[in-house]
Amino acid sequence: MRWSIPQASDLAGRVDALFFTLLAITGLVALAIFVLIFIFCIRYRRGARVDRSGAPANNFPLELGWTLTPLAIFLAIFGWAAHVYGGFYRDDPSAMPVWVVGKQWMWRVEHANGRREIDELHLPLGRPVRVVLASEDVIHSFYVPAFRVKQDAVPGRYTMLAFTPTREGTFDLRCSEYCGTDHARMAGRVTVMAPAAFDAWLAQGTPAQSMAARGFATFRRLGCSGCHDPRSTVHAPDLNGIYGRVVHLQDGRSVVADEAYIRDSILLPRRDVVAGFEPVMPSFQGEASEGDILEIIAYLKSPGTAHP
Amino acid sequence: MSASSREIDAGGRGEPDRHARGDVDPRAWREETASLGMWVFLATELMFFGGLFLAYLYLRTHDPEGVAAASTHTHEWLGTINTAILLTSSFAMALAVHAAKDARRKAAQRLLVVTAAFGLAFLVVKGIEYGMEWRDGLVPGLRFTLAENTRTATLFFFLYFVATGIHAVHLAIGVATVLWIAWRLRAAALPGWRVDEIDVLGLYWHFVDAVWIFLYPLFYLVNLNA
């Protein structure tokens, strides 16, 4: 039996500080209430000879006090917790991206250079990490207790997590959103390594095609290049350097081409049609897996997209 | 809530329940009670349809173009005719309630029959419309053959059938109840000549009508303003 869990990310200490502060406050208040109840119960038990005169039926200032005091404490805790929470989603462009896809009942991980793992996740110590989560089927939840992070992997959209591992070692990865028969076995391990060891680990293994290169292969296999190539006769938007750009749509809106936009454009092409183009693209629902889409996104993110 | 400032003073004398005192007309008391019950029930109904409207809102905000495109496949002239029919039925119902309050039994009875007839006409038109939609292959899950077979169109018609279907069930219950009460009004001597029943039924009928007034533009008129 282990009575504590390691603090292995930059967030863990902050979350624990919040937890133990709350524990102290609520513990003290609960203790005070229980002691009072206990004292009243003993002192004013039926038959005890005590002064019971002048018992108040209400006391407005007192009651207002114990309405406003908790409110003030609660709002303070809220502010603190919200502040810590802000750190969970900060957008750090230098963060190392890792793609994680949940599937009944396993975790598939892919690193930027194309190295893939199943139910294992290797991370470098001290380097900010951005985990992009997707799901192939039902809702899963990516939970690493030692990092104090948890995020649902929702089919049909991407969710993110950002943190920095601060401790070397092996930590449990669990699924915490009920996902069917083997939910309890949908577990994995997160291994945090020294940066140099991590780089060595990342380079070894299968002669990896980078994720972007694999994305280019998928881009051709699914026939995307047939229309989106600049030399194509079909009038389709040029995707060179599309990632992160502002795209103007037919209905007058403009959106930033992020992961979610690219994903939607592949699966729901008629939803956000680019201004000046006909809605002729078919949906790739059922043809492109979540893994394929992540690879295509990695390809579109890489510099010099159209002419690799 | 009827807590007046006088009642809030717990020690003071509040308004006693006049019914229990016996100094109030039991029939008037019963009417008020029944109509309060119906209002509470309509609050429930409002929340029930509210869930549906939220789902529609989701679809509409996510793909306004798709909704507009899909709505061109509804038969807006049938919807418009039905709107007129239902509004007329509500008018007849209002007159029936009025007649009942004036104790004009025969008139009330006749107006109830007219109300039910318009309600039935609505259901018949709706049935014809459903038939046409079945033929056109607009029924998601069972027979959906729309040329531009987008998800939005599927979802649009899914919500269309759930919403109008549930509305039709409400209306059918209304028609049956109206006819039942009209039947009970056939002889003056019969017990159960109860104004409160007709009053409460009127509330229900107007509510069902009002729901349609929302459904009509949401499903039929989306494209007209584009």
Added chain:
Amino acid sequence: MSYLEEGFTLRSWLTTRDHKRIGILYALAITVFFFLGGAAAAIIRLELLTPQGDLVSADTYNKLFTIHGVVMVWFFLIPSIPSTLGNFLLPMMIGAREVAFPRLNIISWYIYVLGATFTVGAVIAGGVDTGWTFYTPLSTLFSNTHVVAAVMGVFIVGFSSILTGLNFIVTVHRMRAPGMTWFRMPLFVWANYATSLILVLATPVLAMTLVLLATERLLHVGIFDPALGGDPLLFQHLFWFYSHPAVYIMVLPAMGVASEIITCFARKRIFGYKFMCYAILGIAGFGFLVWGHHMFVSGQSAYAGMVFSMLSFMVAVPSAIKVFNWTATLYKGSIEFTAPMLYALGFVGLFTIGGMTGLYLAAIALDVHLTDTYFVIAHFHYIMVGGSVMAYLGGIHFWWPKITGRLYSEAWGRVGAITIFAGFNLTFFPQYLLGFLGMPRRYHSYPPEFQLLNILSSAGAAVLAVGYLLPLIYLGWSLFLGKRASPNPWHARGLEWKTASPPPKENFHETPEVDAVPYAYNPEEKLA
């Protein structure tokens, strides 16, 4: 002639329109479901004695916790206090002879039974494995169990809730005795009134959500499944829009019961009566605005999360007021430790712990770590079992002489209350620790490092099971061999005590007139 002697045939019970008899019909039905849900819980705790999933298969385990949740939430907790004690007592407490719509009342019981048939049918046919939350797309596309039958059961039972709520609202508005002003109503009536508002306004949203879910599953067209173009988060929003207020449906009536008992056995007017009324309404109102705190890690926007977090802290304020006021009621009282009082004090303690741990889950950054772990399980069991079930049992004991006309054994009553309190804490306190240490909920097997705490929890469950069987035995015993009860054995002040035990069919031979504040107790009076 009491309401019990108005007819002895089964037919006289099944066709009754007497709110008191309907309350008893409900009590019988929900007791069956309580032990059904409890049996599922017992197997769950047995399975969790060892880390390996070796007692039942993973699929069976998943069906067990699903059926435990569905049965306990919709077929026990939601109808528990309102439909049994509420039905029996609410009209009497406001001095009425009946509820506003007696026929609707018995219809609502039959609707409950019909819904129950569907759910039991789903269990017999092989069970459901989606969890009581029915999250999409697991429930619509991936589960191949009897989801539609179970959902039908829940859908139908919802109408029973709605009709009960409607009846109570109209009854409170229209049927009060002369002089029974709003601020002379007992807190039990206030609590059931507020509960009824939630029942009427929240339940239909669940009904529509379940209609959409069932259609999606049957026709493979729908609004929740991303593979069909829908959004699974929309389901969660709609589901929790009902299911969070549902928590208050379960706990508000419990607060009402505790208020009645504490004020009676402290022989003192409840402290801050009006703050208590406003707190009840505040909880009911704010309860509608906090559903998003179930979805902090679901992928909803971070800003939505923060707003829901703040509102969740706000809803904790009226709950805190109530705890302070119960404590203050004891001050300078004349406290007698009867079985109902022990239950009520137990309720206050467990509700305090459950409520305070709710703050951890409202603190959004902390919730990320704790949500979907055993911490949440412990938290809501402290509220719903430690809170609601304790209060329900306390209420059953308190009004037992009124309902049955018999006295139960006080000594056994106290033993039962203490056993349940001890067993409860042993079962659920270790689960807070398990949650903090990172054990997710709904796990058929678990890492061996969690075994010790799980053994403690299972041991507690065994004590708890004994605790729940005890009242069944001694209360059953008292029905036949208990001493006859006087009209007011506790010297209580409510209107329900001013009539015979058990009451006549029309409750009061003469309509009572009310001319005083509620709970006019005096700690210094001498009691025979």
